[in-house]
Amino acid sequence: MKGGRPAFDSALTALAPAVWGSTYLVTTELLPADRPLPASTVRALPAGLVLLAIGRVLPRGVWWWRALVLGVLNIGAFFYLLFVAAYHLPGGVAALVVAVQPMLVLLFGALLLKELIQRVQLVACVLGVSGVALLVLQPQAGLDGVGVFAGLAGAVSMASGIVLTKRWGRPEGVGVLTFTGWQLTVGGLVLAPVMLVAEGLPGEITGTNITGFAYLSLIGALFAYAIWFRGIGRLPALAVSVLGFASPLAATLLGSAFLDQELSVLQAAGAMAVVVAVVLAQPRPERKARAGTGGPSLMSRQHAPAGREKP
Template sequence: MSGQRLAATSALTALAPAVWGSTYLITTEFLPPDRPLLASTLRALPAGLILLLVTRTLPKGIWWWRAVVLGVLNIGAFFYLLFLAAYHLPGGVAALVMSVQPMIVLLLGALLLKDRIQPVHLVSCLIGAAGVALLVLQPHADLDGVGVVAGLLGAVSMASGIVLTKQWGRPDDVSLLTFTGWQLTVGGLVLLPITLATEELPDHLTWGNVGGFLYLSIIGALIAYVLWFRGLSRLPALAASFLSFASPLCATILGYLFLDQTLGALQLLGAAAVVAAVVLAQPRNRPKPTTPVPPTRAASRV
């Protein structure tokens, strides 16, 4: 893949975590309070069913259990833990906790994908984590234990999903829409009985609630995950995981634009560090070595 195509693929893939960065704003401003399971289920299941109705293809053979594993890691468990962290922590703190994900991908990639850990990757992890801290962490941030644990487990879940998605790929005869639909549906179906059994449904929904759920399902799940899985199929696992730093960057920008949050010099420095970490971690097209041309007979006689 050429350098320009790699850059275009990275930019398009980054749109997915950028959209996910709006989850914190949508959750706190539009969704019913204290309903992380309901939010997770309604985000995943409708989008997955829409894709299944469009593609009309179910898994076969080994892909039944693989779809279940990926659906739980990438969607079901991750969504729940993400919303749980969002409800218990300020958006910036939740994003900071989740920023350990590339470090987990770095370790899992070395174990499962046999990827070499290079110094530039370690430097990128440190720069990215420091940048997120400067970007989102406030002086009086409220650290809730449940939220911190949920954020860390969410990072582990998504990192595991990224590495296994990269290791298994997808069946040759299955489209990207089908592959995405399997995982969203599995994640939603896993969450549905837990939601109904453990979480009280709201008495009523406002139009703001309905709009928030529709946005998270159509934009935040269906479209974003199609872009995400497309990127995972074309980029190295670690490079794709670093693109998740677009999430706290977008969350901070939205907070500044819509929640009257401040954006000081340290946050701008943090934003620059995040961008630098992402750029450092992206693959680069290496020029092919040229084969030396043997000298002609005439040249050899000179």
């Protein structure tokens, strides 16, 4: 972990999942109704092409098909399923379903990579998911079968992509943003023909729709992924992962602010549980000292570049 200001780095990195939490509000309020494929494609492809233009490096050899697999799992399938969940569920509920992803990462890592699961990882994940449940599982929260299935499938897709990324590493000499650009571009290119065949382009694009699409691509993808990977370079991966719980928290708070959804006492308790889970996982000097006595876990190494993993 690079030196610096951990508190500042944590706060800045938390902006990324907070922005992703706003995706649910933007999808339902600014985008054309029932059009998850165009929303997914426009979010991924422009940001990926921008990162490719900046990095000017293409995959080589085996990385062509690996980039395809990772682009589909991490971006293409995940974005589509996320938008389906957002259209069929209240934003907070959709975020709760997808919030099981860190637990799936731990499970898949233990099964496929033989990684040791640490107690603090389980505590942070369970506390965070429990807090999100208190935030969103209210009597008035509607549950739709299609939305729940899409959210769970999206979590499985992204978790599988993370574990495969860990298993394969990253090509030597390729930066994180370029690597991300490959996946965003692949995801967008895979989604584009499916979008044209299955849904087509919206018959009418309003100024409100353009604003929503621009927000998703520039803020929700390019900007958010830039600060997210900056945080991965400066914070322990577990701390970054648990910061993802800021996404459903932001979705719920935005729903309260803009959609007149009142917060109950239980929701306030859930918000506090999420905050505690995030704080619990943030770096502390004594935790770093203890971490040096044992081997690395999945969450402490999952985003480390190939060939440069921490001892």
